[in-house]
Amino acid sequence: MTEKESVSTSTNPLKNNHVVVIIGGGPAGSSCAIKLKKLALQKGIKPRIIVYEGKRFEKKSYYNQCLGVLSPPLNKIMEEELETPFPWHIIQKRINGYYVYSDKNSLKLSGEHEPSYACRRVEFDNYLFEKAKEMGVEVIPARVTDIDFSTDGVMVFSESNNIKADAVIGAFGLDDGIAKIFERLTPYRQPKFLSSIVTKIHPGHKAMAEFGDYLHAFLPSSLPDVEFGAITPKGNHLSLNVAGKKVNAEMMDKFLNLPRVREALPDNLDAFLPCLYYFKGKFPTLPARGAYGDRYVMIGDAAGLNRPFKGKGINSAIITGIRAAENIVNHGISEDAFKKYLKSCSELTEDIPYGKTLRYLTITASKYGLLDSIFETAKKEKALRRAFFNIVSGQETYKKTWQETKNFKLFSRLVFKAIASKF
Ligand SMILES: Cc1cc2nc3c(=O)[nH]c(=O)nc-3n(C[C@H](O)[C@H](O)[C@H](O)COP(=O)(O)OP(=O)(O)OC[C@H]3O[C@@H](n4cnc5c(N)ncnc54)[C@H](O)[C@@H]3O)c2cc1C
Known part of the structure; x- marks a missing residue:
């Protein structure tokens, strides 16, 4: 040829x-x-x-x-665009909402959106x-x-x-x-990419039932190399992960010992710590x-x-x-x-620049310990809570959330006002 x-x-x-x-x-x-x-x-x-x-x-x-974690609208994408049934039979848990934690505060986010689904x-x-x-x-x-x-x-x-x-x-x-x-x-x-360390614990049926069906996300300023951490409930266990540019196994150890993480985890955690296996992954x-x-x-x-x-x-x-x-x-x-x-x-x-801006604002707010007061405002402002829900769940495009609610402007104003107040 x-x-x-x-x-x-x-x-x-x-x-x-x-x-x-x-x-x-x-x-x-x-x-x-x-x-x-x-x-x-x-x-x-x-x-x-x-x-x-x-x-x-x-x-x-x-x-x-x-x-x-399979997030909406994955079922629609699979059924309408791939013409392949969504695998309901492998779903272990319905994730009904989220708790987001700063160093001293937390925010419960739930309600208005479709749930996500956890599977193996x-x-x-x-x-x-x-x-x-x-x-x-x-x-x-x-x-x-x-x-x-x-x-x-x-x-x-x-x-x-x-x-x-x-x-x-x-x-x-x-x-x-x-x-x-x-x-x-x-x-x-x-x-x-960001690196991530992942581990899991099997705390038993009772502890799993008490943990419930919310994903817990952490934005800890006390661990500067950890951009975020999360505890995800699965069928019979909890998956834990920390992510950051330079994250390593030692940071997972530190994460597991943060008071707010300890509070969220089952009481019998110490029994599992000596035998945890860690895995490393990457997110683009x-x-x-x-x-x-x-x-x-x-x-x-x-x-x-x-x-x-x-x-x-x-x-x-x-x-x-x-x-x-x-x-x-x-x-x-x-x-x-x-x-x-x-x-x-x-x-x-088209969503990438909006996501990048938001990531920068969140990291900055966390780094300067400003999230505690932002969460307090969000408890009173439904629109800001909704924006946080979208950030954590990823259910709406960042662009759409920005355009629809204009609350990212509120969010950034909050951050910069709070930064200014520190100096
Ligand atoms: C800690 C962590 C948690 C995550 N949690 C979620 C989540 O809950 N929900 C979510 O939506 N996303 C999550 N992700 C992201 C998700 O895992 C990836 O975005 C997704 O797997 C990308 O799919 P992919 O097919 O592009 O790549 P992959 O899933 O990585 O698949 C690539 C495949 O290529 C094969 N392969 C590689 N090299 C070769 C080769 N030379 N020859 C032949 N085969 C090869 C591999 O064996 C692999 O099976 C998470 C990522 C990480 C790191």
Whole structure:
């Protein structure tokens, strides 16, 4: 094939003989595969859709740091856009509201919105992956070890085999190994991220019942490297996590000993402390650079199109997976075609500046110990409480909340007034 021919292949929509390789079968990769299959069927074409996945989801034995909170409108996205039933059968807990804690104050947030749902993340991954297989997506249970771009395709090397593809979709999350390979070969640069330490305790049925169905979120100024911490109730246990740019296991130890965290946790906590296992994970906080080019596109965490604050990463992974599939089927696999993919993700990208501003304001307020008084105001002001609910739950876009209520202006005024009063 000549270079001219190859370019024309890549700018056309997906065809019968095309081979698309998806690297990673998490929520982004599986939903992209499902959507590609469904759209190809509607068009009457039969491209090969191949997913490489290193983990054996069906064993459900590996640990995923993700807390497994499925936030609205994920059920609508799955049912309406992915045409795949929401997995109600794996839900362990309905999260009905939130407690947010500053150093000396707390705010209860509940009521007006749809609940979120907690599940075991391994079960969610397995569910979507099986749905992709049912659609006829080919699955190769191996890690991709390298790729080579040429004028007429992309050679994908793995622990098991190698395949020449027309395009590759990067759905590998924040995996450093494969990200480095793309960074070597393309302008792709992994997104900036926050680290997170996660652990869990099984305090027993009685303590779980007493803990209830609220997620507890902490913004502690006494731990400067911890941006936030959380306790999430699951079926038979509590998941705990702390997040920050430089967070480490020692900070989780300190978090567990904060008086407000102790108060929220069951009385029998000390019995579990010596045998806690810690895991480390990462959240993207900004979009990746070079997230697409000729014959490649990034989706999910690899694209970093998450909300910079309260990520709702599973939702973003599925939305970007769906948008990339629509783009490939309708416009093709060239760099020009993928520009439309990024535009079609505007519901995520347009929210990023608002989320960034809000994150900055919250970190600043926490750092200067101003949240105590802001929470006190929020107890009296319904609109400010609603804004906090949206910040913590991530249920409304930051842009919409800003435009609808104008209370972020109130929030920022509060912060800056409080900062000024300190000097
Ligand atoms: C501590 C923590 C808690 C979180 N809690 C929540 C939450 O409650 N709710 C929520 O919505 N989001 C949460 N997130 C975010 C969420 O986990 C991610 O946004 C989401 O998993 C992104 O999906 P993905 O498909 O892009 O990537 P991933 O889920 O990371 O999937 C990537 C897949 O690619 C595979 N892979 C990687 N490299 C290769 C390779 N070379 N070859 C083959 N396969 C490969 C991996 O095995 C993996 O299965 C949390 C994140 C963290 C760190």
